[in-house]
Amino acid sequence: METTQMHITQNSFEEILEREARLFAARSSGGGQSDRPVRLIISDFEYRWDRLRYDAYRVEEGCDAEPLIRWPFHRIAAASWLQLRIDPGEDIPVIEDVVVVTENEATESEMAEQFFNALCQASDACLVTWGGETKDLAVLRRCASEFGLLLPPQLIDGSPHARERVDLCRAVTVQAKSPHLPEYAAATSIPAKPSPSKKIGTLVEAGAWEKVREQVLADxxxxxxxxxxxxxxxxxxxxxxxxxxxxxxxxxxAAIPESAFAVKVFRPWARDAERASRLRGKVYRPD
Known part of the structure; x- marks a missing residue:
């Protein structure tokens, strides 16, 4: 067992060194544009509150307990990620994988392990989140330590400015007040969440997995x-x-044909925007 773990750790260390070498080569190539493919993994998670353990904690701590159920008690109930690759000189990215998995299909540890495997297999990919540095990554690190999983390269550096990750909420905000994802999306004409943000916890606890899947995929x-x-x-x-x-x-x-958001909302929006981009002058649309 110790030999196996040592072998895994050594391989992971070698992967980290190899990735750092690739990043150094890309930064040293100059001109801003890399001559290597750019790979992104965009992820999102939804959660169930672990009320049983939180209640036990409140009994133990009494009046000193935190009044809100904070992230250590947030259990992954749904996970989704999209992996894409942008090849040098190509105008359109290649969508390599689209995944949605919920609690009725897999346990929290299984979802975390599947996501970690995806990150490890694409060790050169940049992990992209919206607000992930404020909760998602903390929960994933908790999963790794609790379930004995090995962190993928993108999650090892604890700095919020790690080169292996981009938190878009932080990136677009700079020093302004952080916006919610549907708020920013509405302001920039991008379709977003099929259900109001604050309802997702209720949907999870009600076992409304179709709606939960739609929400995490839409994000x-x-x-x-x-x-x-x-x-x-x-x-x-x-x-x-x-x-x-x-x-x-x-x-x-193609990957999730049952998604009403993808079929009835996102695809028509994308098609209309693509057609409008080929027209000159102002495009007028009926109210």
Whole structure:
């Protein structure tokens, strides 16, 4: 057992060194644009409150207990991620994988392990979240230590400015007050959450897994659009943003054909935006 664990740790250390070498080479190539593919994994999670353990904690601590159920008691109830690759000279990203999994399909440890495996298999990928540094990553680290899982390379550096990750909420905010994802999406004309944000906990506890799946998947799709805009505006990639959104919609519909958000909301929006991008002058739409 110790030999196996040592072998895994050594392999992980070698992967980290290899990744750092690739990052150094990309930064040293100059010109802003990398001659290597840019791979992103955009993720989101929804949670169930562990009320039983929280109540036990409150009994033990009495009046000194935290009045709110904070992240150590948040259990992953749904996970979704989208993996894409942008090849040098290509206008449209390749959608490599789309995943949605919920508590009725897998345990928290299984969901965390599946996500960690995806990150390890794409060790050169940048992990992209919206507000992940404030909770998601803390919960994932708790999962790793609680369930004996090995952290993937993207989660090892604890700095909020780690090169292996981008928290878009932090990145777009700078020093302004942090916006909610649907708030930012509405302001920038991107479709977002099919259910109000504050209802997701109720949906989880009610076992409304179809709606929970829609919510976590929609968050990933919305964040993917923001991510591509962000990377374009920083000169990291050059793509046809409108066609990229169409590609995301097609890939998600192919992977999750039962998603009403993908089929009835996101894809029509992406198609309309792509058609409008080919027209000159102001485009008028009926109210």
């Amino acid at each position: 990933v799709m919305t964040t993917s659009v923001i991510a591509l805009r962000h990377f374009c505006s920083h000169g990291i990639v050059e793509i046809d943003r409108a066609c990229a959104n169409v590609a995301i919609g097609k890939a998600v519909e």
